[in-house]
Amino acid sequence: MRIVIGQGSCGIAAGAEKVRKALLNTDINAESISITGCIGMCYLEPIVDIYDDDNKLTRLVKVSEADAPAVAAYIKTGDKTMIEKLIVTDEDSEFLSKQTRIALRNCGIINPENIEAYIEKDGYTALKKCLCDMTPEEVIEVIKTSGLAGRGGAGFPTWFKWNAARQSQGEEKYLICNADEGDPGAFMDRAVIESDPHNLIEGMLIGAYAIGASHAVVYVRAEYPLAIKRLTNAIAQAQEKGIIGENIFGTDFSCDFMIKAGAGAFVCGEETALIESLEGHRGMPRLKPPFPAQSGFWRKPSNINNVETFANVAWIINNGGEAFAAMGTEGSKGTKVFAVTGKVKRSGLVEIPMGKTLRDVIFDIGGGMKTDKEFKAVQMGGPSGGCIPASLIDTVIDYKALGATGAIMGSGGMVVMDESTCMVGMAKFFLDFTAKESCGKCIHCRIGTKRMLEMLERITKGKGKEGDIELLEELCYSIKDGALCGLGQTAPNPVLTTIKYFRDEYEAHIRDKKCPAGECSDLIEYSIEADKCRGCTLCAKNCPVGAISGTVRNPHIIDTDKCIKCGKCFTVCKFGAVKKA
Amino acid sequence: MEKTTVDLSLLSDVLNEYAAVKGSLITILQHTQEIYGYLPKEAIELISDQTGIAASEIIGVATFYTQFRFEPVGKYLIMLCQGTACHVNSSELILETIKDELHIEDGETTEDGLFSLKCVACLGCCSLSPVMMINENTYGSLTPEKTKKILKELREAAV
């Protein structure tokens, strides 16, 4: 019998560590209790997996400390009635069974803090195969056959980058992993590092061998302390086993490993800015060319890939490039991991073959909306991406098809929105982000994003003018053309896609001074529906400015002159009597 | 009246390890902030002396990254997520609640030195949005009520 507690950051935040401690306090044999990383069903955390002696799984979800005695009793007696209410439903199990997991294959299954657990799952056999039986060129050839493309956003063929770095002259080369995961709303890379750090290390070592690098570096964002801790631990274990270091597996391939923590700057996800940051400077992008493959870290040939890209590599080597290429579409091969969040019912990590549709992810696996409102749009690609409207829900997950909508595949963030999200507000949200994160090196990005933000702020305050939409569009195109790096070149995407698909919403803000989603506080008014109000006084008690009057058990009234539109009455009312319009 | 209480000897291990390693400035600053809770002016001067990097350049680097601060923070550092998923799930309400409860704005510290507030973009726990992190602990699925309760408990624990 094994009891395994899901301990990714999400699980811990939901209380998994408390549950583990509570279980340790019962009479369950402490040695049978262990941890795993992120199972991906974040909406059901904390999760406790019980494997019986035949390795058959009973999964308990939303477990709390108070459930520990019942779990212990079940383990002792085998009587399932005690834990019936905790057992995952068939419907929820489908969240996982409908996925195809390659990059995440070990996540939520093995103990991320133990190298033996990874080795048991054929860990490091791909590396051994590469080092002992394959030339670097052959490795690159397999990756080429697989069709693996960069998962960091741009989708550039991985073999091509590896080959360029391989061909590049210079005895000292660097292999760098981009774990900056800057898209706010995405956590695929965090999950991989926290849950299966050796898979990343193995993929990187194979990459290092392929390009001829003797140094591997991981740049992790500072907001991921647990990922840094687990990766540090994994590196130490691999060093101890001689998998990192000199003469790996007795061959003449040697590679050292280093982690660098980022310090909070979105632009450092851009590869040349990342290199500047690695060197200890302000993270300002360099002009390309020269590309990192020719002149990167310390001006040496360098290759940078995303975490998820590397997480596929060992699997591809072991299963063959053809097996990977057999999944997906003409132009997009293999699987892709998405972090599905927002208003979706089942929020978590979803890995599916390319070629599935957005509907498959959001409705079939994600279970649709968690509210009683209609699905409105999905945001993909974060600040560099765009909003795809409900009418395009059958868009196929493929670099080209998604690009055609004006959004991008991105790194995997999928933020689902319902009718209560204002699309102008969404554009403003992203521009606020990019304006703050612009490094300031080029004028188009530094000033252009600021001007766009100002216009969007005006529009959401009801101060928009005729011609604003056209002006915004014009600005968008000149920023796209003029900006130095990817940050500025893609910053207009959230604005362009929302104008393209939700122009009427912009017009409602500008012409009618209305926010159809009811989100822009300057454009809404609160009132109380007398027939629904029970006179419970809760709203009046919570109003910070005393704008609500009324007596117990009688309908209350909001004084709109006094009202500051904070929305407190709307959130506290238990009878849905407060109306927002 | 500025009296320095910065014990620079605490930095010697860090500087011994990294001062001569090129490209380590950010790492040194991170360790410095871990030790003091912020980047004291005296420490920056010492780092400049030992690494040979001009103080102006160090400040240039430190101000570029949101992680670094030049003022001490409260006992509890609240990092409130304003990422996309949290935004869609009304993190704005949580921000208002914290501001109301503590009477501070983003980037400020309460007068009693207990709480500092910092808005960040994504803590990677988007499935539990809205999310905040206070020191080492992450709190998810926040509501205004839950937030108030957490702050109250921390305030009580501090006395």
Ligand SMILES: Cc1cc2nc3c(=O)[nH]c(=O)nc-3n(C[C@H](O)[C@H](O)[C@H](O)COP(=O)(O)O)c2cc1C
């Ligand atoms: C502003 C900006 C931010 C980026 N952020 C990330 C990031 O957080 N993670 C990432 O892997 N790639 C990011 N990228 C893409 C990288 O520049 C680079 O293309 C990628 O790491 C290459 O790896 P891949 O080929 O495996 O995708 C970003 C690009 C830009 C322009």
Ligand code: FES
């Ligand atoms: S968006 Fe808030 S934790 Fe990711």
